[in-house]
Amino acid sequence: MAASPGRLLGTAVIGAGMAGRAHAAGYRVAPTLFGAGLPVVRLVAIADVNAGFAADAARRYGFERAESDWKAVATAPDVDVVSVVVANPLHREIVEGLLDAGKHVLCEKPMAPTVADAEAMVAAAQASVREAAVGFSFRRSPAISAIREQVRGGAIGRPLAFEGHYWCDYGVDPARPMSWRYQGRPGSGALADIGSHTVDVAEFVCGPIVAVRGAVLSTVVTERPVPVGTAMGHAAVEVSDVREPVTNDDQVAFTATFASGATGTFSASRVAFGHPNTLAFTVLGERGAATFDLNRPGEFGVADDTAPDATPGYRQVLVRPGHPYVSGGFAMDFPAMGHGQNDFFGLQARAFLEQVAGIEGLPRCASFAEGLHNLRLLDAVVASAHAGGAEVAVTPL
Numbered sequence: 001m002a003a004s005p006g007r008l009l010g011t012a013v014i015g016a017g018m019a020g021r022a023h024a025a026g027y028r029v030a031p032t033l034f035g036a037g038l039p040v041v042r043l044v045a046i047a048d049v050n051a052g053f054a055a056d057a058a059r060r061y062g063f064e065r066a067e068s069d070w071k072a073v074a075t076a077p078d079v080d081v082v083s084v085v086v087a088n089p090l091h092r093e094i095v096e097g098l099l100d101a102g103k104h105v106l107c108e109k110p111m112a113p114t115v116a117d118a119e120a121m122v123a124a125a126q127a128s129v130r131e132a133a134v135g136f137s138f139r140r141s142p143a144i145s146a147i148r149e150q151v152r153g154g155a156i157g158r159p160l161a162f163e164g165h166y167w168c169d170y171g172v173d174p175a176r177p178m179s180w181r182y183q184g185r186p187g188s189g190a191l192a193d194i195g196s197h198t199v200d201v202a203e204f205v206c207g208p209i210v211a212v213r214g215a216v217l218s219t220v221v222t223e224r225p226v227p228v229g230t231a232m233g234h235a236a237v238e239v240s241d242v243r244e245p246v247t248n249d250d251q252v253a254f255t256a257t258f259a260s261g262a263t264g265t266f267s268a269s270r271v272a273f274g275h276p277n278t279l280a281f282t283v284l285g286e287r288g289a290a291t292f293d294l295n296r297p298g299e300f301g302v303a304d305d306t307a308p309d310a311t312p313g314y315r316q317v318l319v320r321p322g323h324p325y326v327s328g329g330f331a332m333d334f335p336a337m338g339h340g341q342n343d344f345f346g347l348q349a350r351a352f353l354e355q356v357a358g359i360e361g362l363p364r365c366a367s368f369a370e371g372l373h374n375l376r377l378l379d380a381v382v383a384s385a386h387a388g389g390a391e392v393a394v395t396p397l
Helices: 018-032 051-061 070-074 088-100 115-127 142-152 190-206 341-357 368-386
Strands: 009-014 041-047 065-067 081-084 104-108 132-135 159-167 209-218 223-227 239-245 251-258 263-269 278-285 288-293 299-304 315-318
Touching: 009 018, 009 070, 009 341, 018 041, 018 051, 018 081, 018 104, 018 341, 041 051, 041 070, 051 065, 065 070, 070 088, 081 088, 081 341, 088 104, 088 115, 104 341, 115 368, 132 341, 132 368, 142 190, 142 278, 142 288, 142 299, 159 190, 190 209, 190 251, 190 263, 190 278, 190 368, 209 368, 251 368
Parallel strands: 009 041, 009 081, 041 065, 081 104, 104 132, 159 263
Antiparallel strands: 159 278, 209 251, 223 239, 251 263, 278 288, 288 299, 299 315
């Protein structure tokens, strides 16, 4: 159900950690993006079990109050739209509670810890009259969206192959403290945390994946020290002498087949030394190719058969107002003006607020059905790894 014309949209974020702050900043900047017509956005509350984190985030991003219990947000009459940005195992209870309370919900990826949880969340969303979406923020990248247009429009011909990886080094130091990210079943580590983004980008650009094979999950750092205090994101904090086992995956690799017949190769790692945040991919087509690297978010590479014989190969394309999300989406509409991953959260927040307000314009955020599909794909990767790399079909969306 869309928001009534002229009314306020009260926003809140549950979770005041690293990604929670990105959502809070996104709501703050969303009304400054694109055209008029968005209802007045009110920054109402930040909730976190760590009261200090909640209070600091509320102060930093201009929210009216801090809460220490998500249920205070669920029952608040002045909150309409809520981002859920907490540990994955907590998603289902909070999302179902918010939907039952009549809130519109934007849930961070991965949508849930298990397919069964995600299926229940989809059912709750279907029973609700509210908007529900999953935060795959890389869909808002101007460069990635421009490559999608090149591929879907046939500019590089039929896709033949996709190579994608997301490499991070936040887990490479064995002295980094234990957190919920290092606990859970196989597949809930690097695969769910960052691999989920890579496979979503792959399907966003090249269409659905129908099967995976050759999967390998591995754990490099087998135990970590228990923190003395509370860590935010991947920050280092004082640790105790007690160590606990790491129960999920530090890295993963697998191959895939797309419905188009294209093949895919994927890897994700949280122990990739020297790679603080590297999401990169290449699409190879019959008549061209395209490439992207998050370390250079304001550009992408294209090679096609239009280049003269004397100067073939890749050319650098700088993001400019003619590309998706740039015109009106940044303070300065000018070719090659810098932007980064933080900006994607503002674009995502604006898109979700437009969904809630019933405004036609920006592409909708990923649905809960798409979030469930993403989890089923990740489950297929885990099943392949357990079966020694055997091919496993992916349930279609």
